[in-house]
Every structure is written in C-alpha cells, then in structure tokens.
Amino acid sequence: MQRLIIAALLGASLVTTSVPASAGTTHRVDAAAGWLARQMADGERLETEFGGVKYPDQGLTIDAIFAFAAAKNADDYADRAIAWLAEPEVSSAYLGTDGESYAGAHAKLAVAARVKGKNPRAFAGTDLIAGLEALQAPSGRFSDRSAFGDFSNAFTQSYALFALGRDSKGAGYLAATQCADGGFPVTFEASPCVSDVDVTAIVVQALRAQGRPVGRAVTWLESKQQADGGFPSAQGGSNANSTGLVAQVVKGSSAVKARKYLKSLQVGCSGVEKGAIAFDASGFDKGTAPRATAQAVLGLTGANLVTLRSGGPDGAPQPHC
Numbered sequence: 001m002q003r004l005i006i007a008a009l010l011g012a013s014l015v016t017t018s019v020p021a022s023a024g025t026t027h028r029v030d031a032a033a034g035w036l037a038r039q040m041a042d043g044e045r046l047e048t049e050f051g052g053v054k055y056p057d058q059g060l061t062i063d064a065i066f067a068f069a070a071a072k073n074a075d076d077y078a079d080r081a082i083a084w085l086a087e088p089e090v091s092s093a094y095l096g097t098d099g100e101s102y103a104g105a106h107a108k109l110a111v112a113a114r115v116k117g118k119n120p121r122a123f124a125g126t127d128l129i130a131g132l133e134a135l136q137a138p139s140g141r142f143s144d145r146s147a148f149g150d151f152s153n154a155f156t157q158s159y160a161l162f163a164l165g166r167d168s169k170g171a172g173y174l175a176a177t178q179c180a181d182g183g184f185p186v187t188f189e190a191s192p193c194v195s196d197v198d199v200t201a202i203v204v205q206a207l208r209a210q211g212r213p214v215g216r217a218v219t220w221l222e223s224k225q226q227a228d229g230g231f232p233s234a235q236g237g238s239n240a241n242s243t244g245l246v247a248q249v250v251k252g253s254s255a256v257k258a259r260k261y262l263k264s265l266q267v268g269c270s271g272v273e274k275g276a277i278a279f280d281a282s283g284f285d286k287g288t289a290p291r292a293t294a295q296a297v298l299g300l301t302g303a304n305l306v307t308l309r310s311g312g313p314d315g316a317p318q319p320h321c
Contacts, residue, residue, distance in 0.1 A: 030317040033071035035275035037316035044080040058094040062112040063294040070303035072312030082116040091124035103142040106132040107159035140169030154199045158206035171210040182220035201245035209306040229257035239280040240292035247299030262296045269321035
C-alpha cells in the first residue's frame with residue numbers, strides 16, 4: 001500500500017501579477033522561493049494531500065531544495081529539508097525497505113545530497129550511489145526492485161545520470177529511446193514511441209551533460225512552444241511545470257518567451273499567496289502551486305542539475321511590493 005501511495009503522489013479567476021514592471025527576474029525568483037519556503041510544514045518538508053490525508057512528500061521536498069539552490073536564498077529551509085530527508089525513517093520510506101529498492105528515489109536523493117554539499121555515499125547511513133548502481137542492468141537501464149512493479153522511466157534514467165556523472169551505458173540506453181520525431185517517451189516499452197515534453201526536457205539536460213548530441217530533441221521541444229510562450233504537458237495546454245523544465249534547456253527567443261509565460265502566472269502583491277506561481281492560466285490552486293512554483297524557479301534561473309549547488313542567505317523573502 002505504501003508503494004502505491006508513493007506512486008500516486010508522483011503523478012479561482014485568472015491570476016495576474018501586480019509586481020512592479022521594473023522588478024527584475026531576480027525579484028520574481030526571490031518572491032517565488034520565499035512563498036515556497038513558507039509552505040513547508042515545520043519549516044522542513046512539503047506535504048501532498050491524497051484521499052483527504054496529508055503525507056510527507058520526499059520528492060516534492062527535494063524539488064524545493066533545488067528551487068532554493070537555484071534562487072540562492074532560503075538556505076536555512078534547505079538545510080532543514082536535507083536534515084529531515086536524512087532521518088532514517090524518512091529516507092528508508094523513500095528509498096525502499098524490506099527488499100524494496102527504488103531507482104528514481106536513490107538517484108534524486110543523491111542529487112539533493114550533492115546540491116547541499118553532503119556525501120551521497122554516506123547519507124542517512126546509506127550509500128546512495130552503490131544502491132543506485134545495484135539497480136542498473138547490463139543494458140544500462142536503471143529499474144526498481146519491487147513487489148509492486150517497476151515504476152522506473154526516463155525521469156529515473158535521467159536523474160541516475162545526474163547522480164552518477166559520466167555513465168556511458170546509462171547514457172547510451174537513454175539516447176537509444178529517442179522517438180523518430182526527435183523527442184523522448186516517458187516509458188521505454190511503449191509502442192508506438194510517443195514523445196513527451198517534460199521527459200524530453202529532462203533527458204536533454206541529462207544527455208547534454210554526458211556529451212551526447214541533443215539538437216533534434218531541442219528542435220522538437222521548440223516546435224511545441226505555444227502562442228503564450230508556455231509548453232504543454234501530455235494532458236493539455238501550457239503549464240508552469242512543463243515550461244519550467246523546458247526553460248532550463250532552450251535558449252534564445254524560446255527561453256525568453258518561456259520565462260515571460262512563467263512570470264505571467266505569478267501571484268502579485270495584491271494576492272494573498274503573493275509570490276506563488278500557478279500551474280496554469282486557470283488560476284492559483286494550493287494543491288498544484290508548490291510543485292509548479294519549484295519547477296518554475298528552475299526555469300526562471302536556467303538551473304542546471306549537474307552544477308547546481310546550495311547557497312545564499314537564510315529566510316523566506318517577500319515580494320518587492
């Protein structure tokens with residue numbers, strides 16, 4: 001049941017910004033990271049509601065750590081978050097217990113540890129790198145070891161490359177999954193191959209760091225940009241999550257338009273949730289805003305998960321109103 005809950009977690013009027021026109025991207029990022037910090041339960045973790053019950057969400061908390069590192073602020077919140085993740089009962093529930101072992105969790109937590117200056121080979125009494133490598137098949141693919149099924153996918157493979165650095169087998173396996181149109185699919189076994197915006201963006205970042213060619217994938221991504229500057233998920237129109245991911249890897253006018261779209265979703269000084277970034281133009285939703293805000297910050301800053309490192313002042317900054 002616990003594994004099924006974790007898997008489930010891993011899937012108003014129009015909000016317009018009233019932040020002054022002279023406010024730069026740095027102010028926008030500060031405001032977004034500050035709002036995100038203020039959402040953390042006990043100042044240390046983010047939670048997700050499922051079936052009317054709130055659960056600590058390790059993956060979303062890691063997204064917040066990445067956002068704080070990219071924003072270069074709220075470092076005390078990131079410190080408390082990584083300390084919470086290092087608690088044995090928290091990390092083991094995420095990584096797997098009693099014979100369960102999840103590749104994506106090992107990889108993402110290893111990246112978070114590195115971002116916070118921790119040793120992923122000795123984190124929470126666990127060698128995250130060794131645990132991840134034990135889940136790699138001879139083909140180069142990283143897979144879960146679980147009685148509940150294998151939930152690994154292209155996100156898993158990409159985060160594994162971020163965690164391990166150079167890995168020709170893992171990179172080769174991922175590169176070989178590219179669809180004919182240039183994008184990448186979420187799952188490796190799907191037929192026909194259907195490219196996905198979110199996955200293609202994260203794969204581009206991972207393969208680029210491995211020295212692999214990504215030109216066709218970037219071209220495919222750019223072809224998916226909407227008239228509003230945003231990028232769509234498989235479920236519909238432009239949204240902050242997809243746009244935040246793509247804005248990390250595209251350049252030039254595509255990046256400029258993507259960041260303008262992200263800024264258009266930010267709750268301004270007249271809003272109660274000022275600084276937050278809504279999932280899409282339908283308006284602010286407290287359930288989707290934490291993940292949207294975290295990923296939007298990465299897009300606004302152009303953060304690179306390979307080189308990202310924590311730092312900056314403490315505190316949860318307010319918007320410049």
